[in-house]
Amino acid sequence: MVNFNLKTVYSIAKKEFLDNSRNKWILVLTGLFIILPLLISLAFSGTDKIFGGMDNTVLGLVAISSLLIPFVAIILGFSTISGEDENGALSVVLSYPVRRIELLFGKILGLGSVLVVSIFIGFGLSGVIITLAVGEASWAPFIAFILYNIGLGFVFLTGSIFISALCKSRTRSIGGAILLYFFGPIVGMFLMAIGAGMGYKVAEFQFPPWMLDYQIPLSPPDLVQTAVPVAYGTKVIEYSGMIINIPEYMTYAYFAFIQLTWIIIFIILGYLLLKKREI
Amino acid sequence: MVSKTIMCPNCKNQITIEGSPGERKIITCPKCNTRGGFSFPGEGAISKVVSGSSAIEIHGLTKTYNGLKAVDNLSFNVRKGEIFGFLGPNGAGKTTAIKALLGLIHADTGVMKIDGHNMRDESIEAKKKLGYLPERANFYKNLTPVQTLDFFCELKGENKSVILPLLKEVGLEDAINKKVGNFSKGMVQLLGVAQTMIGKPSIYILDEPMGGLDARWVKSIREKIKMLNKQGATVILSSHILSEVQNLCDRVAIINKGKLIAEDTVSNLNKYLNIKPRLEITVKGLDGKVPSIINELKGVEAANAKGNTLLITCESPIRVKVISALEDAGFVIENIITIEPSLEDAFVKLVEGDT
Numbered sequence: 083m084v085n086f087n088l089k090t091v092y093s094i095a096k097k098e099f100l101d102n103s104r105n106k107w108i109l110v111l112t113g114l115f116i117i118l119p120l121l122i123s124l125a126f127s128g129t130d131k132i133f134g135g136m137d138n139t140v141l142g143l144v145a146i147s148s149l150l151i152p153f154v155a156i157i158l159g160f161s162t163i164s165g166e167d168e169n170g171a172l173s174v175v176l177s178y179p180v181r182r183i184e185l186l187f188g189k190i191l192g193l194g195s196v197l198v199v200s201i202f203i204g205f206g207l208s209g210v211i212i213t214l215a216v217g218e219a220s221w222a223p224f225i226a227f228i229l230y231n232i233g234l235g236f237v238f239l240t241g242s243i244f245i246s247a248l249c250k251s252r253t254r255s256i257g258g259a260i261l262l263y264f265f266g267p268i269v270g271m272f273l274m275a276i277g278a279g280m281g282y283k284v285a286e287f288q289f290p291p292w293m294l295d296y297q298i299p300l301s302p303p304d305l306v307q308t309a310v311p312v313a314y315g316t317k318v319i320e321y322s323g324m325i326i327n328i329p330e331y332m333t334y335a336y337f338a339f340i341q342l343t344w345i346i347i348f349i350i351l352g353y354l355l356l357k358k359r360e361i
Numbered sequence: 362m363v364s365k366t367i368m369c370p371n372c373k374n375q376i377t378i379e380g381s382p383g384e385r386k387i388i389t390c391p392k393c394n395t396r397g398g399f400s401f402p403g404e405g406a407i408s409k410v411v412s413g414s415s416a417i418e419i420h421g422l423t424k425t426y427n428g429l430k431a432v433d434n435l436s437f438n439v440r441k442g443e444i445f446g447f448l449g450p451n452g453a454g455k456t457t458a459i460k461a462l463l464g465l466i467h468a469d470t471g472v473m474k475i476d477g478h479n480m481r482d483e484s485i486e487a488k489k490k491l492g493y494l495p496e497r498a499n500f501y502k503n504l505t506p507v508q509t510l511d512f513f514c515e516l517k518g519e520n521k522s523v524i525l526p527l528l529k530e531v532g533l534e535d536a537i538n539k540k541v542g543n544f545s546k547g548m549v550q551l552l553g554v555a556q557t558m559i560g561k562p563s564i565y566i567l568d569e570p571m572g573g574l575d576a577r578w579v580k581s582i583r584e585k586i587k588m589l590n591k592q593g594a595t596v597i598l599s600s601h602i603l604s605e606v607q608n609l610c611d612r613v614a615i616i617n618k619g620k621l622i623a624e625d626t627v628s629n630l631n632k633y634l635n636i637k638p639r640l641e642i643t644v645k646g647l648d649g650k651v652p653s654i655i656n657e658l659k660g661v662e663a664a665n666a667k668g669n670t671l672l673i674t675c676e677s678p679i680r681v682k683v684i685s686a687l688e689d690a691g692f693v694i695e696n697i698i699t700i701e702p703s704l705e706d707a708f709v710k711l712v713e714g715d716t
Contacts, residue, residue, distance in 0.1 A: 093516055096515075171500055177493035178513065361465040361466065
């Protein structure tokens with residue numbers, strides 16, 4: 083049985099939150115989370131209203147959020163182990179009565195809290211402003227949009243912590259983080275190459291019908307870009323220039339399961355690497 | 362203490378030596394000056410010592426990196442209440458040994474105990490007794506020193522009322538609202554010292570605590586170490602500043618290439634290594650030549666001249682004879698400095714002899 087002290091996890095999480103919530107990059111990106119929805123909403127505005135409707139705003143925003151949120155999560159996590167190992171802080175923490183699993187969960191919770199707060203402040207605040215101005219909103223899909231983005235953030239956060247536990251130095255972690263960020267597009271290109279090999283005219287946007295079945299679970303940003311329209315009742319999406327019907331089995335539960343699976347895989351891998359790591 | 366009579370492999374002279382079980386000693390044959398090492402036997406004897414009075418016990422520690430042994434079968438004990446110097450040239454394996462002791466790296470073999478707690482299965486209990494300052498201490502740049510110590514207090518379950526007194530004790534009371542990211546290297550090091558004192562640990566492991574600091578900070582850290590030891594704490598001090606180690610430490614262990622090559626008090630090391638006091642005399646018009654009267658003097662073991670400076674190796678009672686002989690021969694003595702055997706002498710002799 084793994085021993086686990088929740089008080090220690092809380093202390094580490096609190097420290098991570100305090101330290102990282104003052105990170106200049108995070109403050110700038112939280113500001114972007116507020117400004118971007120308002121700008122997109124302005125773009126959808128009609129003649130009589132300053133802002134466009136919430137639904138259009140969210141559907142317009144999802145492409146940007148699925149690029150930005152992984153970026154924020156990676157900034158938070160990519161050097162949390164390798165960087166602290168390099169500068170000596172990790173050896174001090176582990177000379178205290180702290181287990182490595184407590185350190186890992188403390189970091190995930192602390193950094194995750196920064197992510198959640200910045201998403202809530204950013205998208206939540208802009209959502210309230212738009213709703214007040216327009217006077218109408220479908221709250222359930224908007225909440226689903228926020229939750230999928232939080233899930234996306236946690237996938238990339240745990241992924242970047244895994245990278246940080248894998249790499250010996252901060253510099254190497256940057257390389258790993260870049261690879262993680264572009265993992266989705268790499269998977270997409272790989273699948274397209276297989277499709278091309280099978281005779282599909284990929285250059286003319288003719289993709290194999292099974293492509294979405296693999297692309298969605300293997301590329302968390304694409305998952306969110308599909309899940310949010312589904313939450314708004316859309317049955318078709320435009321994918322790489324092609325109109326695709328979203329398979330019936332892709333429901334809330336399916337998307338949540340995939341996100342959770344990624345998070346669990348990254349936590350297990352991160353723990354195994356951190357346990358073996360020589361500080 | 363146990364005594365053992367051994368035979369010099371060179372001249373067959375019988376030498377009696379004393380030491381603790383498991384201790385390794387460097388011996389110089391008084392007859393032919395041949396130097397060698399001897400380890401007192403007794404695995405069982407070591408654990409006997411440990412359970413009674415050892416704050417730290419390392420036995421048979423080995424750590425290999427890519428087939429190269431960074432630490433090779435290292436064993437030593439640190440007694441409760443002593444300041445113990447842990448020395449070695451760069452790359453000797455000091456930091457590796459300390460990290461293995463703390464469980465930060467995984468040793469290939471070896472038993473490590475802190476205050477009787479085995480680090481393999483009682484590490485959490487062991488770490489409660491410990492204060493550690495690494496060679497490169499850095500903390501969280503967006504936190505203030507108060508928030509930093511608050512975090513470490515929580516990890517040790519210590520009351521947070523100690524934070525301000527601790528910051529005052531290390532001289533950081535004027536920086537409590539500053540972010541650690543704006544601290545100088547010395548201030549970060551002092552914050553590191555403050556965090557080691559959280560929970561009043563009984564054992565301190567300080568890896569190069571004075572490295573790269575100016576004299577003001579060095580003095581401050583030296584005083585802290587003395588104070589902690591006075592309060593009953595055991596301190597392991599790893600440092601390149603050998604004069605500091607000599608002044609502070611009760612005993613030292615010297616390692617080279619991962620192996621223990623000596624463990625004793627500084628004076629005993631010098632005795633075993635046959636390091637004698639030296640006399641540095643500035644003589645007017647010496648011109649780089651050793652006067653024949655000095656070479657003929659009984660008790661002078663070595664004499665060298667460089668410019669107007671005469672460097673003579675001899676025991677203390679011979680010093681007066683040397684000075685008198687020079688004066689009687691008409692030399693004008695401008696300055697006299699006596700150089701007692703130092704840790705540096707022992708260190709250089711041991712490490713160079715081991716290379």
